[in-house]
Amino acid sequence: MLRQVNNNLLRRANQNPWSCQWYCRRLLTAGARDDTSRIRNMALVAHIDSGKTTLTESILHKSSYLATPGSVDTGSTTTDFLPAERERGITIQSASIPVEWKDWHFNLIDTPGHADFGMEVESASRVVDGAVVLIDSVEGVESQTKGVWRQLDRYNVPTRLMFLNKLDRPGASFKSSLLSLLAHRLHPKPMALSLPIASFSPEDYSRAEPGVHGLVDLVKWEIWKWDDHGASSVSPLPQTVEDICHSEILPFDHPIIPHLAPARIALLENLAMFSEGLMEVLLDLPSGPSSYLGLQAADIMPHLRKATLRNDVLPVLCGSAMKSIGTEMVMNYVGELLPSPMDVRHQIEAADAPLRILAWKVSWDKRRGWMTFVRVYSGTLKRQTSIYNTSSGQKEKVSKVLLLYASEAEEVETLPFGSVGVLLGLKYTRTGDTLVGGRGPTSPKTPQVSLRNIIPPPAVMSASVIPKSHSDLDPVQDALHALSRTDPSVRVDTQEGQILVHGLGALHLEIVEGRLRDEWGVKFEFGGRRVSYREGLGHGTSSNNNEWTTEVAGKPVTVALWMAVTPLSETEHGDPVWDDNLVLGPDGKALPSPDAFRDQQDPMGNIARGIASSLSNSPHTSLAFSHVKVHITGFKFPQEISPSILAGASSAILRDRIRSAGMGPVMEPYIKLKVSVNEDTLGKVVKDLTENGGEVLDLASDAISTASGEEELGAYSTDGVYVPPEELSPSSASSAAANSAVSSPRLKRTIHAVAPLSKMLDYSTRLRALSGGHGLFEMANAGFRTVTGSRKMEILREIGRA
Numbered sequence: 001m002l003r004q005v006n007n008n009l010l011r012r013a014n015q016n017p018w019s020c021q022w023y024c025r026r027l028l029t030a031g032a033r034d035d036t037s038r039i040r041n042m043a044l045v046a047h048i049d050s051g052k053t054t055l056t057e058s059i060l061h062k063s064s065y066l067a068t069p070g071s072v073d074t075g076s077t078t079t080d081f082l083p084a085e086r087e088r089g090i091t092i093q094s095a096s097i098p099v100e101w102k103d104w105h106f107n108l109i110d111t112p113g114h115a116d117f118g119m120e121v122e123s124a125s126r127v128v129d130g131a132v133v134l135i136d137s138v139e140g141v142e143s144q145t146k147g148v149w150r151q152l153d154r155y156n157v158p159t160r161l162m163f164l165n166k167l168d169r170p171g172a173s174f175k176s177s178l179l180s181l182l183a184h185r186l187h188p189k190p191m192a193l194s195l196p197i198a199s200f201s202p203e204d205y206s207r208a209e210p211g212v213h214g215l216v217d218l219v220k221w222e223i224w225k226w227d228d229h230g231a232s233s234v235s236p237l238p239q240t241v242e243d244i245c246h247s248e249i250l251p252f253d254h255p256i257i258p259h260l261a262p263a264r265i266a267l268l269e270n271l272a273m274f275s276e277g278l279m280e281v282l283l284d285l286p287s288g289p290s291s292y293l294g295l296q297a298a299d300i301m302p303h304l305r306k307a308t309l310r311n312d313v314l315p316v317l318c319g320s321a322m323k324s325i326g327t328e329m330v331m332n333y334v335g336e337l338l339p340s341p342m343d344v345r346h347q348i349e350a351a352d353a354p355l356r357i358l359a360w361k362v363s364w365d366k367r368r369g370w371m372t373f374v375r376v377y378s379g380t381l382k383r384q385t386s387i388y389n390t391s392s393g394q395k396e397k398v399s400k401v402l403l404l405y406a407s408e409a410e411e412v413e414t415l416p417f418g419s420v421g422v423l424l425g426l427k428y429t430r431t432g433d434t435l436v437g438g439r440g441p442t443s444p445k446t447p448q449v450s451l452r453n454i455i456p457p458p459a460v461m462s463a464s465v466i467p468k469s470h471s472d473l474d475p476v477q478d479a480l481h482a483l484s485r486t487d488p489s490v491r492v493d494t495q496e497g498q499i500l501v502h503g504l505g506a507l508h509l510e511i512v513e514g515r516l517r518d519e520w521g522v523k524f525e526f527g528g529r530r531v532s533y534r535e536g537l538g539h540g541t542s543s544n545n546n547e548w549t550t551e552v553a554g555k556p557v558t559v560a561l562w563m564a565v566t567p568l569s570e571t572e573h574g575d576p577v578w579d580d581n582l583v584l585g586p587d588g589k590a591l592p593s594p595d596a597f598r599d600q601q602d603p604m605g606n607i608a609r610g611i612a613s614s615l616s617n618s619p620h621t622s623l624a625f626s627h628v629k630v631h632i633t634g635f636k637f638p639q640e641i642s643p644s645i646l647a648g649a650s651s652a653i654l655r656d657r658i659r660s661a662g663m664g665p666v667m668e669p670y671i672k673l674k675v676s677v678n679e680d681t682l683g684k685v686v687k688d689l690t691e692n693g694g695e696v697l698d699l700a701s702d703a704i705s706t707a708s709g710e711e712e713l714g715a716y717s718t719d720g721v722y723v724p725p726e727e728l729s730p731s732s733a734s735s736a737a738a739n740s741a742v743s744s745p746r747l748k749r750t751i752h753a754v755a756p757l758s759k760m761l762d763y764s765t766r767l768r769a770l771s772g773g774h775g776l777f778e779m780a781n782a783g784f785r786t787v788t789g790s791r792k793m794e795i796l797r798e799i800g801r802a
């Protein structure tokens with residue numbers, strides 16, 4: 001097997017851009033991925049444009065995969081290889097890439113930051129064991145930072161490292177970024193492991209130029225310096241402040257020197273709060289700061305690792321991905337602190353257990369056909385084996401197993417437990433399916449429990465797809481079917497003879513349109529875009545009917561289903577699994593989505609299917625429902641009932657209840673907006689927002705000004721010292737904004753607002769006109785809101801129901 005790997009590597013090494021250095025390293029570490037304790041399955045996640053792809057390029061460069069890092073700005077990156085990604089300079093699909101670094105094998109997934117491609121973050125979050133979350137140090141925590149943070153929570157990925165990126169930018173602030181983690185309640189104990197050094201040249205640091213040229217690693221007690229080409233050098237720091245002043249490492253009067261010892265002492269003492277072992281070590285040290293400075297990293301790291309894995313602390317690193325400053329430190333700490341598959345308790349997971357894998361992404365490649373990205377949760381997957389899809393109930397044959405280096409691939413014989421790879425040859429598998437070894441459900445060797453599914457976020461926009469001619473209908477439908485297999489957040493249905501494609505936003509639909517044309521080559525027109533509205537439960541008295549009878553083979557069959565159907569209360573939240581409704585079983589617990597019931601005979605699964613069908617289509621408006629709570633309290637049906645009759649009866653009973661309650665409120669999707677304009681056009685932009693149903697939430701430029709009520713929280717500041725809560729004031733946070741205002745020729749203002757998505761579809765054109773071309777904006781989904789009476793009439797007219 002090793003020889004085959006080596007031949008592949010040798011062939012690849014002769015091709016661009018695979019460097020010889022990388023080839024040598026791969027030869028030495030080809031076995032690393034077989035040692036599960038050395039695998040780190042991790043994702044880079046963040047708000048749009050925080051620098052994930054740039055950091056990925058820098059990691060690929062530092063790990064010798066690339067001779068020089070590519071750039072998002074010139075469309076030359078490895079992971080953003082789709083034409084649409086290169087043209088727009090944004091990531092659209094997540095790309096996984098294996099990285100060999102020191103003793104570790106990382107499976108790194110670069111994810112998109114734009115909320116329209118949230119499905120990609122959803123599926124990446126499902127299969128990783130840890131994540132690096134980036135923030136732009138000028139902006140601090142942004143709306144989608146919180147979005148991806150919640151996605152990681154949802155898939156139970158507690159172990160994260162934070163990377164404060166873009167410290168080279170004017171207006172960047174390490175301290176404000178650190179404080180914004182607390183202000184937005186991302187984590188109560190962010191712990192800075194490194195400190196930035198703006199400059200080593202006395203002329204520059206005396207003028208306090210912005211930028212970053214070096215970092216101090218507070219754990220390893222060493223100093224990193226980078227030259228203008230991103231090459232690094234590292235030196236140990238002396239154990240006394242006096243020796244640091246007399247060393248050549250830093251100019252003797254460098255302003256950071258007085259902060260170094262307090263920062264390390266604070267780090268150790270704060271960490272000791274979560275580790276009795278480290279507390280004992282510190283108590284045994286002779287008194288005086290030099291004993292703290294002399295403590296070896298090997299004595300600290302096990303405590304830091306445990307505290308990180310338990311999520312007691314959030315390790316924070318910093319640098320500039322564009323200048324490759326801090327990249328090696330991120331890679332070192334990913335290896336040292338993030339969990340291996342063996343550190344995480346997934347459902348049933350072991351190397352010697354029967355094979356169980358999860359398909360977390362499916363994509364189509366003209367050359368290779370269907371490519372299924374999988375993670376092995378137990379056992380070992382071999383090439384040319386038959387596997388069984390517990391979700392679709394179909395057998396599949398694996399023809400090839402690949403490790404994918406973005407668009408390049410290396411063929412391997414096996415994928416061991418805990419690893420991530422790509423399978424060729426699977427014909428039916430969709431994102432979220434569980435695949436197992438063995439011959440099928442009847443075989444005792446086939447594991448019966450499915451892995452947790454991946455849930456697409458709710459669609460907020462749709463467009464009609466009109467085939468150019470009758471002969472184009474089938475190819476268009478096949479292409480849409482294939483596209484929704486690769487991207488489950490694209491949903492397709494037919495309403496009144498029209499094909500509708502639903503997506504997560506305007507950009508998402510634009511990309512869908514481009515992919516249908518370019519990748520599948522089908523001929524069609526895209527009709528007008530429409531936001532997806534929802535209906536809520538009517539306020540009338542609903543019938544108490546809980547029975548439904550039909551005839552089977554001439555005999556009556558009666559199904560009874562008792563349930564309470566109410567709107568969600570103010571304090572209740574919809575479940576994304578149920579498209580923002582809440583469905584509870586007889587035990588009062590949330591019912592899983594119908595897809596989660598793998599056994600077709602399971603009565604609860606068939607009832608769930610019926611409920612889902614009624615909630616997806618209102619008898620009054622044909623809109624899907626939102627914010628409805630269905631609590632099933634009991635059921636009765638003949639034992640030999642067919643699954644489809646039970647599902648149909650459940651659907652009919654709920655539909656009857658909904659119909660009798662009358663038509664409910666109509667809801668429409670809202671978006672959060674962040675608009676940045678010059679001061680002189682602020683008035684016009686705000687007026688336009690309010691005229692279009694928007695609500696301005698904040699005109700201050702930094703999100704931290706909302707940090708009220710953070711009484712019990714504090715943070716570790718630039719010098720690593722704990723900042724008490726009283727210092728978490730708007731003024732301490734606004735220094736970054738003030739800096740940028742001073743260095744900017746015209747005063748910029750940032751507007752935070754919410755607005756109905758339907759009124760913002762042409763916002764880029766509108767804003768360009770209003771701001772004289774100087775405005776910038778970002779959008780993120782803000783959920784569904786009930787509309788007023790007049791707007792309801794407008795919507796009903798738009799959808800042809802009034």
Ligand SMILES: Nc1nc2c(ncn2[C@@H]2O[C@H](COP(=O)(O)OP(=O)(O)OP(=O)(O)O)[C@@H](O)[C@H]2O)c(=O)[nH]1
Nearest residue numbers: 048049050051052053054090091113166320321322
């Ligand atoms: N000054 C500076 N610019 C950076 C840095 N990192 C990234 N950028 C720039 O920020 C922009 C966005 O960078 P990307 O790497 O595409 O960000 P991303 O988070 O991958 O973007 P999406 O995947 O589209 O969300 C590009 O213009 C980069 O050149 C940095 O450290 N410093």
